[in-house]
Amino acid sequence: MTETDPISKRADGTIEKTSWGQLTWKITGQAMPGAEMTFGTCEIKPGERNALHSHPDCEEILYVVSGTCEHKLGDAIYEMQPGDAIRIPRNVRHWARCTSAEPLLALIIFSSGQRTAVNHEGQDAA
Template sequence: MGRGGLTPFDQAVVEPQDWGRLEWMVSGAIGNSDTMTVGRCTIEPGRQNPPHYHPNCDEVLHVISGTIDHRLGESQLPMSAGDTISIPAGTVHNARNVGSEPAVLMIAFSTPDRKVVGE
């Protein structure tokens, strides 16, 4: 596709997880950005992604739907639709779905090649 351009809904790169799924629309690996990564994260009710951090980038997480408790370092932050959090590089974090519906989160990273430690 090259740098820039449209990623149709059915062409996102999907990574199933035991807690939900990650869907990638923009990244260096996809070939449509050399500056950032953008995706969608779905966490099933009662599930959580593992605590992890990104040594090479900041992350912004925006709740589209659902309710989560988000661990950011030593803090636990309740989040629901419309809430946004900025996560500095190197900060351990994870999200736990505390609702009865899937939680859908938009995620963006300040690099085209995000690194993950602890996942």
């Protein structure tokens, strides 16, 4: 991918390994200057979860591709399975925990090309 190429190929992107899984960033404002959204995937290992975190500069949509999870959003916990999507408003604390024997694979989309994650715990955020 080049700065002017609108396509993020299979081999493109930035992989961010964490203790609970990994994030793969395919489209960001840094990788594609001028991008007004962030797009990537989130993989969470069975039984693991990401840290309680929030995004002060954008909202997020998480779409479950495979596996299942419980998703804490504010004070509520939602059960999610493939085909389910959740809208996470700006500044709302949240996390996802994989509840299936297989890893959770989710698409994650943010309303800003320059997303920020604020970690509210001491472990890896998202």
